[in-house]
Amino acid sequence: MARTPRQFVWxxxxxxxxxxxxxxxxxxxxxxxxxxxxxxxxxxxxxxxLIAFRLIWGxxxxxxxxxxxxxxxxRAIRVYLADRNAPAPVGHNPLGGxxxxxxxxxxxxxxxxxxxxxxxxxxxxxxxxxxVDFDQGRLASAIHGVVFAGLQAxxxxxxxxxxFYLAVRRRNLVGPMVTGSAAAPAPISVRRAGPLALxxxxxxxxxxxxxxxxxxxx
Amino acid sequence: xxxxxxAAGLAALLTSPLIAAPGDxxxxxxxxxxxxxxxxxxxxxxxxxxxxxxxxxQISARQIRDYARxxxxxxxxxxxxxxxxxxxxxxxxxxxxxxxxxxxxGFTTQANAFAGVAGSGDVAKMRVAAKALGxxxxxxxxxxxxxDKR
Ligand code: HEM
Numbered sequence: 001m002a003r004t005p006r007q008f009v010w011x012x013x014x015x016x017x018x019x020x021x022x023x024x025x026x027x028x029x030x031x032x033x034x035x036x037x038x039x040x041x042x043x044x045x046x047x048x049x050l051i052a053f054r055l056i057w058g059x060x061x062x063x064x065x066x067x068x069x070x071x072x073x074x075r076a077i078r079v080y081l082a083d084r085n086a087p088a089p090v091g092h093n094p095l096g097g098x099x100x101x102x103x104x105x106x107x108x109x110x111x112x113x114x115x116x117x118x119x120x121x122x123x124x125x126x127x128x129x130x131x132v133d134f135d136q137g138r139l140a141s142a143i144h145g146v147v148f149a150g151l152q153a154x155x156x157x158x159x160x161x162x163x164f165y166l167a168v169r170r171r172n173l174v175g176p177m178v179t180g181s182a183a184a185p186a187p188i189s190v191r192r193a194g195p196l197a198l199x200x201x202x203x204x205x206x207x208x209x210x211x212x213x214x215x216x217x218x
Numbered sequence: 219x220x221x222x223x224x225a226a227g228l229a230a231l232l233t234s235p236l237i238a239a240p241g242d243x244x245x246x247x248x249x250x251x252x253x254x255x256x257x258x259x260x261x262x263x264x265x266x267x268x269x270x271x272x273x274x275x276q277i278s279a280r281q282i283r284d285y286a287r288x289x290x291x292x293x294x295x296x297x298x299x300x301x302x303x304x305x306x307x308x309x310x311x312x313x314x315x316x317x318x319x320x321x322x323x324g325f326t327t328q329a330n331a332f333a334g335v336a337g338s339g340d341v342a343k344m345r346v347a348a349k350a351l352g353x354x355x356x357x358x359x360x361x362x363x364x365x366d367k368r
Binding site: 035118120121122123125129130133134137138 | 252255256258259261262263266267348349352353355356359360363
């Protein structure tokens with residue numbers, strides 16, 4: 001029996017980003033609920049690193065990771081929604097691309113509000129909280145809470161969408177997010193990022209995450 | 219009839235401060251805790267930096283110690299949650315009075331201890347004492363304040 005051809009979908013950095021993010025969001029939640037604020041802070045630093053990396057990777061990464069590749073205008077979205085039998089694009093579909101942007105935007109708000117948050121007990125405040133006054137820091141803390149509710153809603157929607165594709169459209173999206181590829185009769189070629197792009201993205205995001213959390217960096 | 223009305227009016231006037239009092243004390247303690255929080259933020263901001271301004275730490279420590287002398291009066295019976303009053307104070311403050319008193323005493327002890335250490339000028343000791351002081355806030359908040367976390 002011949003091996004079915006595989007379509008490359010997600011590169012390893014995107015997959016690692018995704019599943020690390022899932023674990024870290026869960027861990028951040030758990031650590032905050034259980035007052036492990038030192039772990040919560042570390043987890044936030046790791047999330048900041050991931051987000052920074054993904055934003056850079058959205059410019060220099062493989063085609064399916066690039067914003068320019070998967071962000072489409074309203075017409076493309078309408079066409080995609082109107083025709084159920086339209087060929088499925090490799091990577092994010094025209095609507096899914098924007099859900100990625102929405103999730104990343106809310107995650108940025110989550111992390112940035114955390115940087116400035118001042119907690120009631122005063123012992124575990126964000127690494128940049130010394131740049132704002134007490135009231136502003138308490139406001140950042142309130143925003144951190146409200147934004148998390150929004151993030152939870154987006155994640156629920158996200159998982160429901162994935163399940164919808166699995167149950168209704170009979171398409172497994174999770175497989176490619178794990179293995180990186182999907183079975184396809186006629187794979188098309190996708191330009192993949194090289195090691196230089198990876199090194200640059202890693203260096204920049206590591207530097208940012210280190211610097212923002214370093215003691216009195218600013 | 220007329221005198222009765224006047225008497226009722228007078229009585230209402232005289233008792234209104236008593237009726238308003240719980241709302242006022244709630245506002246007083248929330249404002250007080252915010253001052254404590256702001257003072258404690260100043261302390262932690264300084265201790266976090268490489269070159270802490272000791273006078274900021276010392277002034278703030280004294281402020282907190284002064285509040286630690288007032289806070290015993292911030293929770294009179296009847297100043298708990300009820301319709302129309304916005305407060306994060308839990309009813310357990312009054313139903314578990316001994317435990318609450320212990321938390322209050324813990325704060326007083328730590329506030330006094332910190333003020334002492336702040337006067338000594340030893341930054342390493344201040345950092346340890348600030349953690350202990352923050353711990354006394356957290357201990358009380360976890361049991362007696364409605365959480366908004368973070
Ligand atoms: C903390 C929870 C989660 C967050 C924050 C999250 C976030 C994201 C983000 C940002 C992307 C875009 C990936 C990229 O282009 O870099 C994505 C894609 C994806 N996620 Fe999640 N995710 C979460 C949970 C899950 C779970 C539990 C599943 C499995 C059911 C899942 C399955 C997928 C799949 C299959 C894609 C690719 C979608 C496509 O084919 O267009 N995610 N997710």
